[in-house]
Amino acid sequence: MALIVQKYGGTSVGSVERINAVVDKILATRAQGHDLVVVVSAMSGETDRLLKLAKSFTDPPNPRELDVILTTGEQVTIGLLSIALEARGCPARSYTGGQVRILTDSAFNKARILEIDSDRVRVDLSLNRVVVVAGFQGVDAQGNITTLGRGGSDTTAVALAAALKADECQIYTDVDGVYTTDPRIVPQARRLDRICFEEMLEMASLGSKVLQIRSVEFASKYNVPLRVLSSFVEGPGTLIAPEDQTMEQVLISGIAFSRDEAKLTMLGVPDKPGIASQILGEVADANIEVDMIIQNIGADGLTDFTFTVHRNDYKKALDLLRNKAVVLGIREVRGDNRIAKISVVGLGMRSHAGVASIMFKALANEGINIQMISTSEIKISVVVDEKYLELGVRALHEAFHLDEPPVKQ
Amino acid sequence: MALIVQKYGGTSVGSVERINAVVDKILATRAQGHDLVVVVSAMSGETDRLLKLAKSFTDPPNPRELDVILTTGEQVTIGLLSIALEARGCPARSYTGGQVRILTDSAFNKARILEIDSDRVRVDLSLNRVVVVAGFQGVDAQGNITTLGRGGSDTTAVALAAALKADECQIYTDVDGVYTTDPRIVPQARRLDRICFEEMLEMASLGSKVLQIRSVEFASKYNVPLRVLSSFVEGPGTLIAPEDQTMEQVLISGIAFSRDEAKLTMLGVPDKPGIASQILGEVADANIEVDMIIQNIGADGLTDFTFTVHRNDYKKALDLLRNKAVVLGIREVRGDNRIAKISVVGLGMRSHAGVASIMFKALANEGINIQMISTSEIKISVVVDEKYLELGVRALHEAFHLDEPPVKQ
Numbered sequence: 045m046a047l048i049v050q051k052y053g054g055t056s057v058g059s060v061e062r063i064n065a066v067v068d069k070i071l072a073t074r075a076q077g078h079d080l081v082v083v084v085s086a087m088s089g090e091t092d093r094l095l096k097l098a099k100s101f102t103d104p105p106n107p108r109e110l111d112v113i114l115t116t117g118e119q120v121t122i123g124l125l126s127i128a129l130e131a132r133g134c135p136a137r138s139y140t141g142g143q144v145r146i147l148t149d150s151a152f153n154k155a156r157i158l159e160i161d162s163d164r165v166r167v168d169l170s171l172n173r174v175v176v177v178a179g180f181q182g183v184d185a186q187g188n189i190t191t192l193g194r195g196g197s198d199t200t201a202v203a204l205a206a207a208l209k210a211d212e213c214q215i216y217t218d219v220d221g222v223y224t225t226d227p228r229i230v231p232q233a234r235r236l237d238r239i240c241f242e243e244m245l246e247m248a249s250l251g252s253k254v255l256q257i258r259s260v261e262f263a264s265k266y267n268v269p270l271r272v273l274s275s276f277v278e279g280p281g282t283l284i285a286p287e288d289q290t291m292e293q294v295l296i297s298g299i300a301f302s303r304d305e306a307k308l309t310m311l312g313v314p315d316k317p318g319i320a321s322q323i324l325g326e327v328a329d330a331n332i333e334v335d336m337i338i339q340n341i342g343a344d345g346l347t348d349f350t351f352t353v354h355r356n357d358y359k360k361a362l363d364l365l366r367n368k369a370v371v372l373g374i375r376e377v378r379g380d381n382r383i384a385k386i387s388v389v390g391l392g393m394r395s396h397a398g399v400a401s402i403m404f405k406a407l408a409n410e411g412i413n414i415q416m417i418s419t420s421e422i423k424i425s426v427v428v429d430e431k432y433l434e435l436g437v438r439a440l441h442e443a444f445h446l447d448e449p450p451v452k453q
Numbered sequence: 454m455a456l457i458v459q460k461y462g463g464t465s466v467g468s469v470e471r472i473n474a475v476v477d478k479i480l481a482t483r484a485q486g487h488d489l490v491v492v493v494s495a496m497s498g499e500t501d502r503l504l505k506l507a508k509s510f511t512d513p514p515n516p517r518e519l520d521v522i523l524t525t526g527e528q529v530t531i532g533l534l535s536i537a538l539e540a541r542g543c544p545a546r547s548y549t550g551g552q553v554r555i556l557t558d559s560a561f562n563k564a565r566i567l568e569i570d571s572d573r574v575r576v577d578l579s580l581n582r583v584v585v586v587a588g589f590q591g592v593d594a595q596g597n598i599t600t601l602g603r604g605g606s607d608t609t610a611v612a613l614a615a616a617l618k619a620d621e622c623q624i625y626t627d628v629d630g631v632y633t634t635d636p637r638i639v640p641q642a643r644r645l646d647r648i649c650f651e652e653m654l655e656m657a658s659l660g661s662k663v664l665q666i667r668s669v670e671f672a673s674k675y676n677v678p679l680r681v682l683s684s685f686v687e688g689p690g691t692l693i694a695p696e697d698q699t700m701e702q703v704l705i706s707g708i709a710f711s712r713d714e715a716k717l718t719m720l721g722v723p724d725k726p727g728i729a730s731q732i733l734g735e736v737a738d739a740n741i742e743v744d745m746i747i748q749n750i751g752a753d754g755l756t757d758f759t760f761t762v763h764r765n766d767y768k769k770a771l772d773l774l775r776n777k778a779v780v781l782g783i784r785e786v787r788g789d790n791r792i793a794k795i796s797v798v799g800l801g802m803r804s805h806a807g808v809a810s811i812m813f814k815a816l817a818n819e820g821i822n823i824q825m826i827s828t829s830e831i832k833i834s835v836v837v838d839e840k841y842l843e844l845g846v847r848a849l850h851e852a853f854h855l856d857e858p859p860v861k862q
Contacts, residue, residue, distance in 0.1 A: 060509045100469045102540035112547050113532035116525035123522035131511035138521050187552055
């Protein structure tokens with residue numbers, strides 16, 4: 045008998061029929077003898093409806109009051125699911141974030157969980173009840189209602205699993221697991237049975253939007269085994285867990301990519317200490333987040349300096365740098381917002397130097413020019429012209445044999 | 454400077470435009486230098502929508518979980534109104550029933566308020582904030598969310614006014630006050646400037662559905678002056694307050710009526726002690742509420758016994774009594790569900806014996822036969838054939854000169 049935390053997203057609880065399907069899954073899990081805590085999101089569309097209503101008065105609305113409104117979405121779902129469970133003979137009890145209580149800081153709209161009091165939940169579990177908890181929400185030390193920001197229900201589930209020392213945290217979503225890459229681009233993409241936290245973080249932050257990054261970080265920090273499953277299709281999903289020394293280690297786990305990139309290049313920058321931080325400081329002050337940064341060794345006391353930003357920030361960043369060019373001694377600022385980033389991710393990379401050469405060769409074979417390269421311990425990213433995105437992803441998926449079941453290294 | 458509690462019902466906050474109109478009223482009240490606590494209902498239609506959703510799983514749904522769902526209606530409104538106030542430069546802060554906290558018993562769906570902790574509200578008022586409180590809801594000693602039952606927002610407002618020792622509790626609704634009778638029946642019906650608690654209770658329970666009876670009882674118990682006003686039309690409304698010795702006392706304040714009555718008559722009942730309680734006991738056991746009860750002095754050891762019930766319970770009561778007739782020794786049970794009740798209500802009645810004779814004469818002049826009569830200290834009710842309802846109300850309104858402004862007695 046295990047203690048399992050399950051999380052069902054907005055689509056999974058989007059209608060009376062869907063909620064009844066969730067009840068089926070819960071009853072099946074209980075039939076296996078497990079204790080269950082269930083975290084739910086608002087019914088799909090509900091959060092957007094409430095947000096629109098709030099914004100019809102002013103935009104942005106008062107952040108404290110916005111959270112009062114938005115949290116009602118999940119509150120309705122916990123009540124409905126508990127009613128549905130009780131109607132099917134399964135004892136259930138719902139809790140809002142404040143009732144649990146999930147203590148957060150007071151950063152309305154994007155609060156962070158500080159502490160979870162799991163006493164009430166434990167009592168209910170001991171009484172054989174399914175405990176149904178509203179995701180995405182908490183309460184600060186003064187009793188104000190807070191939200192964790194979009195996608196925060198995943199974080200609620202993982203944090204509850206950590207607090208309860210649950211055996212597994214299962215995230216039910218509309219995909220049946222984590223894939224080697226996006227199957228819409230590579231039909232041969234394969235579901236991974238298992239992936240480690242570090243790989244998942246690189247995959248998630250690079251654009252595989254299966255899980256909230258924060259929830260993966262949380263799971264990693266507290267060592268909570270996470271499993272991604274489909275609400276609609278039966279299957280084992282993908283287990284996201286600590287690196288397992290005994291598991292068959294593959295070279296590359298997946299190919300991530302992002303279309304939302306733009307790059308900015310400063311030519312003829314004085315090659316002196318502090319210049320990079322000065323340029324990036326201006327960018328940071330304008331609340332623009334920078335992703336990749338590259339600086340080449342210069343000649344004649346000058347250097348070229350390139351970084352990438354989210355495409356939405358491109359125009360703002362370009363204007364800013366052109367305005368500051370003279371002050372910063374930059375000769376010329378060039379930009380390109382028709383680029384894409386492709387990354388190969390895998391723990392196996394640590395011990396295999398050959399990954400980069402396989403990657404670059406595969407891209408070269410397709411005539412794809414690499415504009416930028418950036419590496420981390422378990423990831424290599426390249427920036428290419430956006431028209432090569434699909435071709436590049438497919439070439440790499442094939443080059444690393446990701447369509448084939450993993451073999452021992 | 455006074456402390457005023459205002460309550461706005463579902464129609465008054467039914468749309469973005471309506472909420473902005475409520476903001477206008479609040480700002481006008483503040484401009485007069487008053488401190489303000491505002492109680493709001495769910496936007497019109499919202500409670501029904503949520504109830505329907507909950508009942509789509511099972512009917513009746515689990516009562517605890519139903520309250521979790523229903524309370525979100527008011528929670529959305531408090532957030533929206535606070536956002537709207539802040540957007541117009543007026544500091545505001547919202548509270549759910551649990552946040553205030555409004556402590557109730559644990560009778561889900563129909564909880565009673567036990568205690569109100571007004572500390573947080575007082576702090577906010579001292580900081581010049583408008584405090585916006587969700588009506589209809591509270592929290593029990595275990596932290597479970599409860600509701601006060603339909604119309605409970607009036608009760609929340611009056612209870613808060615009592616706890617805060619407010620100078621006045623203003624109930625904004627879709628009528629501009631309490632009338633001498635229903636203007637749809639008597640176009641000459643006149644808005645009352647003032648009515649005392651006792652009269653209002655008789656008027657409300659007799660069918661003038663302006664205010665929840667419970668809120669009037671509460672106001673009477675704690676001596677909170679209540680004012681009924683329109684959200685849509687400017688005007689002083691009607692003040693419901695303790696009996697004022699100095700006020701011009703009128704004979705009759707109004708004519709109330711009800712179409713929802715049915716009567717049951719038991720003929721040839723053994724005239725022995727305990728027989729009435731035996732019959733009514735059976736009725737009460739079947740959860741049927743009895744309104745008027747009449748028993749005539751009998752002859753030959755037999756008596757006739759009549760009582761009225763809500764028309765919805767008529768069939769059930771008739772079947773019950775016919776089944777029990779032999780056991781109870783009743784010769785015959787007769788019923789009539791085509792009756793109506795008309796009542797004249799007024800404090801002045803206490804000292805004027807002539808009211809009954811004016812009343813009966815007015816009805817007789819119109820050829821209206823009186824089937825039953827029942828009296829209380831400040832009320833005389835008669836049961837007549839339902840076809841005479843409008844005629845009877847009009848005749849009594851004229852006989853007591855209710856269309857004319859009050860004169861000293």
